[in-house]
Amino acid sequence: MRVAKPTTVGLSALLAGFLLAPVAQAYELEIHGSNTVGATLAPMLVSGYLERIGDGPVVARGNGLENEKELLVQTGNGKVSVLVAAHGSSTGFKALASGQADVWASSRPVKPSEAEAFRSRADLTSPDSEHVIAIDGLAILVHPSNPLNAVSIDTLGQIFSGQIRNWSELGGPDRPIRLYARDDRSGTWDTFKSLVLGETYSLQPDALRYESNDQLSDDVSRDPSGIGFSGLASVRDSKLLAVSDGNAPALKPNQLTVASEDYPLSRRLFMYTGGSGTPAMARELVEFALGPDGQALVADSGFVSQNPVAVKPRFDAGTPESFQRLTANYRRLTVNFRFSEGRTKLDNKARRDLTRLQQYLSDQGRSADDLLLIGFADTQSHELRAQMISELRALSVRKALQETGVPDVAYTGYGQYMPVGGQGSPRNGRVEVWIKER
Structure with missing residues (x-):
């Protein structure tokens, strides 16, 4: 077979194509993972953060790859560029583990196998690495x-x-x-x-x-x-x-049922970082996302913010009259305290919610006297046991609030009644937060 030699024009075209081809870009920050997080929410949070540190408008553009986006801003120290790559939660863990990603965006919790594989670098289940940035309803x-x-x-x-x-x-x-x-x-x-x-x-x-x-x-x-x-x-x-x-x-799924995680298919959206080795910009982005301004952007994106809101719930026909009387002069806050181990250890999200509740009281000019904590338990072998567990849960939250400067909150337990899930569901074990109507 005869092979034609490239002409001068052909060589020029090849050279031009090489020079115009996309060149790998070094980003100051890379976020890889969930399409649920990365399609809209992560770019909004990154834009909000960049607006804080930048000297001009934030520019968002594609990079030629599907489900990827670049966000850029000019600062006093030069241009800052951030990549958001949204190809699935599992791809984000791989990118974090390989060192390509600074932040892993995930629409599911870290798997035990993933946490174990990363353990030599950081504990991805710890509050320093696991950050709940929003609540979503499937x-x-x-x-x-x-x-x-x-x-x-x-x-x-x-x-x-x-x-x-x-x-x-x-x-x-x-x-x-x-x-x-x-x-x-x-x-x-x-x-x-x-x-x-x-x-x-x-x-x-x-x-x-x-x-x-x-x-x-x-x-x-x-x-x-x-x-x-x-x-x-x-x-x-x-x-x-x-x-x-x-x-x-x-x-x-609505603001109350999803934010409280009562909706059966509610789920948490996460950003995971690599512990002490996390770059400063990644830590600052996560802190912005968890704060009031970041959570306002969460609401704007169509997901459910973790900033507490007072809601007057509509009771269904099965709600006991005793519970309706107990909460008659209250509104329910869109925050539930849930537990990671056993019956009384607060999980990572709950620890952050303590601060959010304290901030809510300050912003609204309210005090601990306006709050009521109501604990619930899953079905137990004896009604008295369920009542005791529900009260212990409420007491656990009361003590945690006291440590954050919100003392002596009223509390009670409501036993195994009013489940929000099937028998054995961890969602049944919860502490609701109610606030007096003005």
């Missing part, structure tokens, strides 16, 4: 014409495993069900697999898989046969279903 989506309004977690498992294949089996039209799911690299998929499929069900192989929440939701909204799941910020034109767990009432 949204169950159908076409707007679908007559279904609520579904149980177990029924969802049967649908997505292919055991229920036609909408007529759920009281809808005689129409086959088409499944839409996130891809295997997604923390949204990991959350759905953990909370819905569990060890009982496996995803039907013919389900359509997506890297993007928004694209999945858009396709469901155009398909009368479709059902899918996404982050709450990506509901868009689809219809949102209420979800129940066990004998607990079906709840739709």
